[in-house]
Amino acid sequence: MAAIEVEHLHKTFRIPHEKRTTVFETLTGAFNPPMYENFHALNDINFTVEEGEALGIIGENGSGKSTLLKIIAKILRPSAGSVTTTKKLTPFLELGVGFQPNLTAAENVKIYATIMGMQKREINDKIYGIIEFAGLEKFKDTKLKNFSSGMQVRLAFSTAIQTDPEILLMDEVLAVGDMEFQQKCMDVLSQYRKDGVTIVFVSHDLGAVRRFCDKTLLLNKGKQVVLGNTGEVLDRYVYGGGNEALNSSEKQNESKIAEIEVKSENKTPMWEDKEIEITNVEFYDKFDNKGARFNSFDPMTVRIFYNAHKKIYDPVFGIALYSENGENLFGTNTELKKVSIDSIEGKGHIDLLIERIPMITGRFLLTVAVHTHDQKPYDWHDKQYSFDVIPTCRDAGIFEVPCNWKI
Amino acid sequence: MIFKHIEELYSYRNLIWQLAWSDFKLRYKNSMLGYLWSLLEPLLMLLVLYLVFTNLMKNQIEHYQLFLFIGIILWGFLSRATNAGMFSIVEKANIVKKIYFPRDIFVISSCITALLMSIFESVVFAMFMVFYRIPVSINLVYAPLILLFLCIISLGLSLALSALNVFYKDVQFIWQVLLQIGFYLTPIIYTIEIFPKNLQKFVLLNPIARIIISARNTIIYSSPAKMEDLLFMLLSSIVFLFIGYIIFSKLESRFAEEI
Numbered sequence: 127m128a129a130i131e132v133e134h135l136h137k138t139f140r141i142p143h144e145k146r147t148t149v150f151e152t153l154t155g156a157f158n159p160p161m162y163e164n165f166h167a168l169n170d171i172n173f174t175v176e177e178g179e180a181l182g183i184i185g186e187n188g189s190g191k192s193t194l195l196k197i198i199a200k201i202l203r204p205s206a207g208s209v210t211t212t213k214k215l216t217p218f219l220e221l222g223v224g225f226q227p228n229l230t231a232a233e234n235v236k237i238y239a240t241i242m243g244m245q246k247r248e249i250n251d252k253i254y255g256i257i258e259f260a261g262l263e264k265f266k267d268t269k270l271k272n273f274s275s276g277m278q279v280r281l282a283f284s285t286a287i288q289t290d291p292e293i294l295l296m297d298e299v300l301a302v303g304d305m306e307f308q309q310k311c312m313d314v315l316s317q318y319r320k321d322g323v324t325i326v327f328v329s330h331d332l333g334a335v336r337r338f339c340d341k342t343l344l345l346n347k348g349k350q351v352v353l354g355n356t357g358e359v360l361d362r363y364v365y366g367g368g369n370e371a372l373n374s375s376e377k378q379n380e381s382k383i384a385e386i387e388v389k390s391e392n393k394t395p396m397w398e399d400k401e402i403e404i405t406n407v408e409f410y411d412k413f414d415n416k417g418a419r420f421n422s423f424d425p426m427t428v429r430i431f432y433n434a435h436k437k438i439y440d441p442v443f444g445i446a447l448y449s450e451n452g453e454n455l456f457g458t459n460t461e462l463k464k465v466s467i468d469s470i471e472g473k474g475h476i477d478l479l480i481e482r483i484p485m486i487t488g489r490f491l492l493t494v495a496v497h498t499h500d501q502k503p504y505d506w507h508d509k510q511y512s513f514d515v516i517p518t519c520r521d522a523g524i525f526e527v528p529c530n531w532k533i
Numbered sequence: 534m535i536f537k538h539i540e541e542l543y544s545y546r547n548l549i550w551q552l553a554w555s556d557f558k559l560r561y562k563n564s565m566l567g568y569l570w571s572l573l574e575p576l577l578m579l580l581v582l583y584l585v586f587t588n589l590m591k592n593q594i595e596h597y598q599l600f601l602f603i604g605i606i607l608w609g610f611l612s613r614a615t616n617a618g619m620f621s622i623v624e625k626a627n628i629v630k631k632i633y634f635p636r637d638i639f640v641i642s643s644c645i646t647a648l649l650m651s652i653f654e655s656v657v658f659a660m661f662m663v664f665y666r667i668p669v670s671i672n673l674v675y676a677p678l679i680l681l682f683l684c685i686i687s688l689g690l691s692l693a694l695s696a697l698n699v700f701y702k703d704v705q706f707i708w709q710v711l712l713q714i715g716f717y718l719t720p721i722i723y724t725i726e727i728f729p730k731n732l733q734k735f736v737l738l739n740p741i742a743r744i745i746i747s748a749r750n751t752i753i754y755s756s757p758a759k760m761e762d763l764l765f766m767l768l769s770s771i772v773f774l775f776i777g778y779i780i781f782s783k784l785e786s787r788f789a790e791e792i
Contacts, residue, residue, distance in 0.1 A: 139790065148703040196789070200633040203786045215633075223631045228559055240551045241632060 127212065129293055129324040130175040130198060135207035137168040137193055137348075167193045168348045171207070175341075180325040182339030182356060184332065184363055189345040191328045195219065195297050198326060213324065216242065216291035222282030227271035231262055234270050235285050242289045252288050259284040279307065287314050293324045305522065312337075312520075332360055333487075333517035364419050364516050365411045402438055402470070402496050402504040406431040407511045418513045422486050422526070426513075428478040430494055432505075437471040441504065445478060446493040448509055449524065455490070461499060484526050487517040541635060549638050553645035556617075560650070568653055575605050575654050582722055594724060599661055599753050604721035604745050606654045611687050611741060612712050614647035618691020619698050619705060626792040636785050637778075640691050644684065662752075670755035679748050679758065682766040686740060689773030696784040699791050721745060740769035 143161040146152050168190045175181045183191045196202045198209055199217040224241050225234050235256050239249045257266050260280040262273075270278060296315075315338055318325060329335050335342060335356065342359035344351040352359055410427040411417050420426050430443060444459025460467060460476075467476075491509040498504070519526070542549070561567030579602050586592050586601070594600050621643035622629060622636060629636065662669070697704045719742045720727075728736050736742055743765055747758040 147701060149697075149701045149707060150703060152701065201630065201789045217632055220631045224625075224628045226555060226559060228562065229555060233555065233558075237551050237555050240548045241628065241634075246547045 127177050128174040129177045129179070129211065129213055130173075130181075130326065131208075131210040132171055132173050132198070133208050133210075135168055135171040135194075135197065135209060136166070136205045137190075137197060137202065138205045139165045139167055141165055166348055168197070168204075169350075171343075171345075171350050173341075173343055173350075173353050175324055175326060177213075177324055178322040179341065180319060180327060180339045182335035182342040182359075183326065183328045183345065184330070184335055184342060184359070185345035185351075188347070190348040191345055192219075192297055193348075194345070195295055195326065195328050199295050211293060213292035214243070215293050215295060216289050217295040217297075218286055219295065219297045221279055221286055225270060225278065225282065228269060230267045230269055231257060231273070231281055232266045235281065238282065238285050239288065242286060244289055248288075256284045256288055257281070276307075283307070283310070291318065291323050293326070294318060295326050297328045298330070331517075332364070333520065336360055336518055337520070360516075361413075361421070364421050365413055365415050365417050400505055401436060402432050402434045402441060404430060404494055404496060404505045404507055405433050405473070407492065407494050407507070409511075409513050420483055420513060420515055421518050422515050423482055423484070423518060426480045426483050428480065428492070429475050430478070430496075431473070431475045432470065432496060433473045434470045437469055438504070439469045440499060441467055441470060441496050442499060443467070443476050444495045444497070446495075448491040448493065450489045450491065452491075452509070455524075457493075459495075483515060485515045485524055486519065486521055486526055487515055488524055489514050538635070542638065542641070545634060545638055548634065549642045549645065552639065552642035553649065556643065556646045557649045560646070571650060572653055572657060575602075575609055576657070579605055586722060592723070596665065596667065596753055599658075599665065599667065600749060601722060602658055602661060603749055603752060604719075606651060606658060607683060607745050607748060608716060608719065608721050608741070609654065610647060610651045610683065611690075613650060614644045614684075614687035615690045615694055615708065615712070617643040617647050618687070619694035619708060621691070622695045622699055622788060623792065629792055630789050636788060637692060637781060640695050640781070641688065643695075644688050644691055647687070648684065667753060668755060669752070672751045672755055672757045675751040675758040675763075676748060678763070679744055679751065679766065682740070682770045683744050685770035686744075686773045689770070689775070689777030692774075692777035692781040696781045696788075699788055700784065715739070715741070718742075719745060737765075740766055740773075 141163045143163065146155060146160060171194060173181070183194060185191050193202065195217075196219070197204050198211070199215060199219065200209075201217075201219075222234075222238065224237055226237070229237070232253060235253055236249055239252075239256075240246075244252075254263075257263055260277070260283070262277060262281060265273070265277070270281075273281070312334070315325070315327075319338060325338070327335065327339055339356045341354065342356040343353045344359050344363050352362055408416050408429045408431070409418060409420070410429060411420060412425050414427075428445065430445075432443075434441075442459050442461045444457065444461075446457035447455045449455055489512055492511040492513070493506075493508050494511065495506040496504045497506075561571065579598070582601055582605075583598050587597055618640050621639040625639050629639075694704060694708060718736065719739060720736065725733055725736055725742070725746065743762045747762045747766070750756045751758050
């Protein structure tokens with residue numbers, strides 16, 4: 127049975143050119159109707175979530191994810207189309223809705239739990255458990271304003287998870303808090319999954335989406351790009367497949383690169399002997415599509431385009447990989463890998479094949495160089511290329527270390 | 534439709550009460566002294582008006598101190614409830630934008646907060662009654678009914694004001710002016726007889742005027758409420774609630790976008 131059914135959902139926001147916020151303005155402007163700009167936040171969205179299923183919603187910022195979630199939660203009304211829910215909704219759009227800094231922890235738990243739809247008796251039974259779980263027994267009569275933000279989040283979280291959801295709507299709640307807190311959230315989410323709670327989960331954390339969601343909906347600028355099996359949709363998202371969102375992020379990268387180039391030209395003298403010029407570097411994913419975003423542990427190809435202005439014998443191509451903070455993580459070149467290039471002339475490219483990206487998450491910068499065997503450079507692009515790695519596992523850190531546990 | 538909504542509201546009764554009670558506590562910062570301070574304003578007003586009108590104006594109204602006090606309490610409730618109600622949606626923007634429940638819950642709970650605040654004044658009023666040895670009669674049974682009408686009218690006004698206040702920022706100033714005018718057009722500090730005979734019927738079009746007059750008659754002067762007044766109050770509370778509710782539900786759908 128479908129727990130949530132969304133049919134031909136449209137949402138249009140009317141954005142007035144000149145906003146009238148007073149009765150006076152409205153009366154004086156009565157014969158002069160205001161101009162509106164229509165912003166289509168959502169366009170013809172259709173999906174169903176079966177009972178006990180978990181749906182992930184992903185997309186760039188501004189793609190309409192949160193708007194969609196708010197419409198399901200009945201906070202916003204659709205402009206056209208319909209949303210039907212058959213069970214009780216519990217939205218976790220934000221933790222601690224309605225918290226009052228001037229009331230005590232216990233009072234706030236009472237109000238928040240009531241807002242989240244818990245019954246009076248249930249609250250009275252659970253309140254000490256909630257405060258204990260948050261580790262705040264000593265502070266139950268302390269005003270909330272004297273709590274650190276971490277304590278407030280803990281209190282809100284332990285209250286929120288006491289609700290007995292049938293349909294859970296989650297929006298980036300996991301994005302706040304430290305590692306331990308995120309872990310707790312994950313555990314709770316897993317438990318809800320086991321209990322057969324229907325979940326709609328909006329997140330930028332593709333790793334979490336991959337772990338928890340059966341189905342995923344990819345939105346782009348308010349349009350439903352693809353809905354399907356999570357693995358496939360995430361691949362589609364990460365590797366683009368020609369969607370506009372990817373192009374825009376590439377453009378950003380390009381402009382960044384251009385900026386760096388200008389800077390480096392100003393700062394450093396033209397010490398490279400440009401007999402060979404590196405003209406471009408491109409990254410290719412496992413489907414041979416160009417991109418700047420990769421799943422961790424997937425294969426990747428770095429293609430270096432060059433233009434040799436004359437015939438050059440025995441050049442050495444090299445790369446160096448940096449973290450976003452500029453730490454050198456790895457470097458290699460054709461000489462070290464005992465690859466000798468007899469000679470090159472004119473335009474061409476050389477590929478570096480990476481079987482398996484060992485990085486877990488982050489943005490990485492790439493330096494590309496071509497030089498002679500005695501380190502005399504022909505061309506050198508320092509940290510001018512970048513790509514992002516999206517996590518597909520729950521391990522922490524930058525790199526995966528191949529390992530196993532044994533007792 | 535209406536009954537379904539009332540049923541839904543009933544299922545949220547715990548939330549309504551929690552919101553009202555926490556707002557009430559917040560207003561007085563949880564201190565006993567806070568409650569006492571809140572009495573100071575109406576008592577001071579009572580004192581000043583009493584001194585002015587008994588000594589300077591030499592009026593001959595029987596039990597003028599109580600006559601005045603009841604008007605101040607009832608008008609104070611209307612003003613407090615509508616002011617709190619007017620901001621009940623705007624102030625709770627963070628909740629309105631993050632979770633759904635029927636939004637009129639905020640308005641209802643703010644009116645309850647205002648009612649809680651008026652209880653202290655009523656207790657002091659009761660003490661006055663005892664102190665001046667005013668006899669009470671069976672006619673006191675009308676008082677709760679009259680107060681109920683006042684609550685419903687306040688709720689109707691609050692519903693309209695709270696919704697309009699989301700969209701128009703000057704509603705609050707307009708309402709202050711209207712309340713100020715209303716205070717002098719309503720027989721609060723004087724009897725209706727000071728208005729010329731032919732104007733009195735217009736003054737009585739204001740349901741609050743009838744509420745205050747009837748409340749005085751039943752509570753202080755031990756006389757029954759007039760059937761005509763009761764009917765007028767009943768009718769006007771239905772009209773106020775109905776119109777307020779229509780305005781509110783028309784605008785409610787855009788609250789989360791506009792706040």
